[in-house]
Amino acid sequence: xxxxxxxxxxxxxxxxxxxxxxxxxxxxxxxxxxxxxxxxxxxxxxxxxxxxxxxxxxxxxxxxxxxxxxxxxxxxxxxxxxxxxxxxxxxxxxxxxxxxxx
Amino acid sequence: xxxxxxxxxxxxxxxxxxxxxxxxxxxxxxxxxxxxxxxxxxxxxxxxxxxxxxxxxxxxxxxxxxxxxxxxxxxxxxxxxxxxxxxxxxxxxxxxxxxxxxxxxxxxxxxxxxxxxxxxxxxxxxxxxxxxxxxxxxxxxxxxxxxxxxxxxxxxxxxxxxxxxxxxxxxxxxxxxxxxxxxxxxxxxxxxxxxxxxxxxxxxxxxxxxxxxxxxxxxxxxxxxxxxxxxxxxxxxxxxxxxxxxxxxxxxxxxxxxxxxxxxxxxxxxxxxxxxxxxxxxxxxxxxxxxxxxxxxxxxxxxxxxxxxxxxxxxxxxxxxxxxxxxxxxxxxxxxxxxxxxxxxxxxxxxxxx
Numbered sequence: 001x002x003x004x005x006x007x008x009x010x011x012x013x014x015x016x017x018x019x020x021x022x023x024x025x026x027x028x029x030x031x032x033x034x035x036x037x038x039x040x041x042x043x044x045x046x047x048x049x050x051x052x053x054x055x056x057x058x059x060x061x062x063x064x065x066x067x068x069x070x071x072x073x074x075x076x077x078x079x080x081x082x083x084x085x086x087x088x089x090x091x092x093x094x095x096x097x098x099x100x101x102x
Numbered sequence: 103x104x105x106x107x108x109x110x111x112x113x114x115x116x117x118x119x120x121x122x123x124x125x126x127x128x129x130x131x132x133x134x135x136x137x138x139x140x141x142x143x144x145x146x147x148x149x150x151x152x153x154x155x156x157x158x159x160x161x162x163x164x165x166x167x168x169x170x171x172x173x174x175x176x177x178x179x180x181x182x183x184x185x186x187x188x189x190x191x192x193x194x195x196x197x198x199x200x201x202x203x204x205x206x207x208x209x210x211x212x213x214x215x216x217x218x219x220x221x222x223x224x225x226x227x228x229x230x231x232x233x234x235x236x237x238x239x240x241x242x243x244x245x246x247x248x249x250x251x252x253x254x255x256x257x258x259x260x261x262x263x264x265x266x267x268x269x270x271x272x273x274x275x276x277x278x279x280x281x282x283x284x285x286x287x288x289x290x291x292x293x294x295x296x297x298x299x300x301x302x303x304x305x306x307x308x309x310x311x312x313x314x315x316x317x318x319x320x321x322x323x324x325x326x327x328x329x330x331x332x333x334x335x336x337x338x339x340x341x342x343x344x345x346x347x348x349x350x351x352x353x354x355x356x357x358x359x360x361x362x363x364x365x366x367x368x369x370x371x372x373x374x375x376x377x378x379x380x381x382x383x384x385x386x387x388x389x390x391x392x393x394x395x396x397x398x399x400x401x402x403x404x405x406x407x408x409x410x411x412x413x414x415x416x417x418x419x420x421x422x423x424x425x426x427x428x429x430x431x432x433x434x435x436x437x438x439x440x441x442x443x444x445x446x447x448x449x450x451x452x453x454x455x456x
Binding site: 006007054060063092098 | 103
């Protein structure tokens with residue numbers, strides 16, 4: 001539903017599907033959004049994840065250091081779950097979406 | 103270093119980044135007062151003022167000049183932000199965000215109305231009908247309104263320590279203008295219109311804080327400030343200036359000189375850079391440290407402006423700046439050395455959804 005919408009909309013939707021690691025979400029978004037390719041844009045997506053976590057929409061559950069080079073060796077990997085507040089925000093967003101032309 | 107240590111370090115970096123953005127915001131806003139004040143003494147603004155004050159009187163002329171200056175400033179700031187966003191590769195995200203009017207766009211458009219016509223116009227009314235010191239003190243009170251509104255209507259939480267810090271910074275900055283304000287109050291020249299202007303400024307910037315906080319919850323800051331500034335340009339250039347032009351104010355006769363007069367162009371470019379980057383810092387600080395802290399730090403623009411104008415023009419500030427400066431510094435230290443756990447989320451502890 002949120003594919004191709006602003007990046008934080010899609011992030012909330014992905015986290016609402018269940019607990020996810022940041023690198024999984026980054027890779028998923030990079031495959032969907034053509035303008036978010038590359039390392040730098042990967043960091044931008046990670047920054048957006050940090051912003052919605054700070055806003056209280058997702059909660060950090062686990063963290064580990066990337067030793068298997070799944071994202072970037074030596075970097076911090078974080079697992080997040082959506083919060084009750086995040087679910088409410090996502091529902092509000094879904095009700096107010098711009099209707100795309102078919 | 104284990105993962106937990108790395109996580110705490112990453113949180114510390116995020117909070118530090120938020121505070122640095124807040125300090126840069128105050129610094130750039132303060133620096134903006136240099137081109138901001140220069141615009142009042144250069145052409146085409148001076149010739150515009152001389153022309154319209156003949157018809158509309160001194161105060162009317164001043165307000166109309168303020169409108170033209172605000173419009174020019176918004177235009178050049180938006181051009182700077184446009185270049186920034188091309189460089190950052192955010193044009194697609196802007197397009198995706200702007201169409202989501204009900205979820206994000208409406209907040210950014212509201213921010214443009216609150217910050218542009220409401221607050222800027224209000225602060226010029228306050229200056230014209232009450233006095234410059236009154237206007238400055240009124241504008242500086244906005245972080246308190248932002249703090250109250252975002253706590254009440256956006257669910258943001260602040261510790262007692264953070265609130266104390268914000269109040270100290272705001273009062274500290276207000277101290278700079280205390281002597282001027284007392285003189286203005288004693289003179290008995292303050293008119294009701296000035297108080298209305300002051301109220302508009304406080305509410306305008308205060309409400310802007312609330313709507314930005316709401317918009318930035320689900321919008322990207324780079325896209326957010328661009329849409330907000332673009333809306334401001336729309337309000338000034340598509341609504342206000344044409345209405346004034348139809349009403350007989352020759353606003354568009356002076357616009358060409360923005361680009362043909364090299365000194366005007368230079369001042370406007372400097373103004374656009376200072377204001378544009380100040381907006382960037384504002385929108386970046388919001389999601390990192392919360393609206394209250396970001397707005398509180400922004401009050402320091404008054405301190406920076408007084409110091410910069412002293413260095414460049416030799417305008418000696420009132421002695422109360424020393425007292426204000428000390429209060430500000432203590433306020434910032436109180437804020438910055440808050441427990442970092444409090445900033446894990448700007449809305450306090452949250453529950454995991456079922």
